[in-house]
Amino acid sequence: MTGTYSQAKAMLAITRGSLRATFRSPSAVIFSIAFPLIFILVFGFIGGGGKVSVNIAFASHTDTTNPVYQAIKNIAALHVVNKSDAEIKEDLEKGRLTAVINIEKSGLTNPPYKISLQSSGAVSPQNIQVLQSILNAVISGINQRAYPNIPTIAIINNNVQKIPGRIYRTIDFILPGQLGFSLLSSGVFGVAFLFFNLRQQLVLKRFYATPIRRSYIVLGEAISRVLFQMFTAIIIIGVGHFLFKFTLVHGLQTFLEIMLLSFVALILFMGFGFIVSSVAKNESTIPPFANLITLPQFLLAGTFFSIEAFPAWLQPLCKLLPLTHFNNAMRNIAFEGASLASCWRELGILGIWAVVIYAIAFKTFKWE
Incomplete structure (x- = not known):
């Protein structure tokens, strides 16, 4: 059967x-x-490291009336991201942003402005160095054109504030x-x-x-x-x-x-x-x-x-x-x-x- x-x-x-x-x-x-x-x-x-990508955002309370801000926005090598503070913080933690830039008045005649950077552990140090080099070049260019009689229009705080983040x-x-x-x-x-x-x-x-x-x-x-x-x-x-x-x-x-x-x-x-x-x-x-x-x-x-x-x-x-x-x-x-x-x-x-x-x-x- x-x-x-x-x-x-x-x-x-x-x-x-x-x-x-x-x-x-x-x-x-x-x-x-x-x-x-x-x-x-x-x-x-x-x-082994992260890929070079200079995406930036400006802090919500940054001074937007100064020539440094306008010069940074016009640099093709920098991509400015406009999002809410919560979204910017999330992007920073995940390495999507290289840094958040804050430009504020120093309260002094020389230099009149101070620039601070906030980054995260997810960002390659190489990317931060590239950004700092670009900012120094921007400041130097403005000094040569419009402010020949003062040492500098702005200084960059070398102590980059970092928040925790994954390495990408x-x-x-x-x-x-x-x-x-x-x-x-x-x-x-x-x-x-x-x-x-x-x-x-x-x-x-x-x-x-x-x-x-x-x-x-x-x-x-x-x-x-x-x-x-x-x-x-x-x-x-x-x-x-x-x-x-x-x-x-x-x-x-x-x-x-x-x-x-x-x-x-x-x-x-x-x-x-x-x-x-x-x-x-x-x-x-x-x-x-x-x-x-x-x-x-x-x-x-x-x-x-x-x-x-x-x-x-x-x-x-x-x-x-x-x-x-x-x-x-x-x-x-x-x-x-x-x-x-x-x-x-x-x-x-x-x-x-x-x-x-x-x-x-x-x-x-x-x-x-």
């Missing part, structure tokens, strides 16, 4: 076989693990981008080649001869891809954290939230792979189609540098890309201590992308 056929056992058998084949694939290991780790190692060794390292920016790079590459290239080859080699057709349902076939293959990529994510985060001090603010809780975010992003990226596998006529056309999806995101989604470096007209396009929102959410969770729920905007945009992409995938997917 024969037993009942188990769809779940058949699906798990497909998952095991596919997972074993994935680990044996050199291209899967190179694109998902090797390339991201190489970038992390390079940036980790050359970028280059790895805290680079690693989320590289994890996104790995997830996108695996989701698009991995799934596209996998299902195209399954059709070409008639593997899917052989599956039809068994009692297993079509949905379980796809699910089994998809689970193997997810397991492989989650294992890859653990390696990338572990190397970054233990070798280069990648910030996980709340430890294990932050790690688990990042893994859940990675799972959501991977499911979305796999949808792109299903589409590519269906529209490609032969194996040689898969890379061009896949690169049309992946390359713009690698370059424009804040993978290697902030999208603020792009021209203003290009930034709205950058903010539409799903990889941009994964990178932003991961950086907020890992370094700033945000919860996954507080990243609802990024998750919502990823969800919209997923609905659209899988609607297209269901329409285009081919079994033979």
Whole structure:
């Protein structure tokens, strides 16, 4: 007497076989693990300190009627942030601001103004030195033009007041981008080649001869891809954290939230792979189609540098890309201590992308 056929056992058998084949694939290991780790190692060794970024804010009670204030505001190298005191304090603690500048009258004829700086432990000392050099140059320029008869219009207090803050390292920016790079590459290239080859080699057709349902076939293959990529994510985060001090603010809780975010992003990226596998006529056309999806995101989604470096007209396009929102959410969770729920905007945009992409995938997917 024969037993009942188990769809779940058949699906798990497909998952095991596919997972074993994935680990044996050199291209899967190179694109998902090797390339991201190489970038992390390079940036980790050359970028132990924070990245140079001279963002400043003025104290709410600073004197705005003096020429020093106007000269500082007109310097292209300094980006002045206008926010509430609470937001400025938060940005200072997280290293988003180099310093808060306070210009006040000294009560003396010489010098008439005094400049004080407030920074935090999250800011690289190199950045503070750059800012002090810029301020000294501003003061010197004003003295030469308008105040030749007095020693100086202002002096800078060299005792920089510091508040506690986390140290922002280059790895805290680079690693989320590289994890996104790995997830996108695996989701698009991995799934596209996998299902195209399954059709070409008639593997899917052989599956039809068994009692297993079509949905379980796809699910089994998809689970193997997810397991492989989650294992890859653990390696990338572990190397970054233990070798280069990648910030996980709340430890294990932050790690688990990042893994859940990675799972959501991977499911979305796999949808792109299903589409590519269906529209490609032969194996040689898969890379061009896949690169049309992946390359713009690698370059424009804040993978290697902030999208603020792009021209203003290009930034709205950058903010539409799903990889941009994964990178932003991961950086907020890992370094700033945000919860996954507080990243609802990024998750919502990823969800919209997923609905659209899988609607297209269901329409285009081919079994033979």
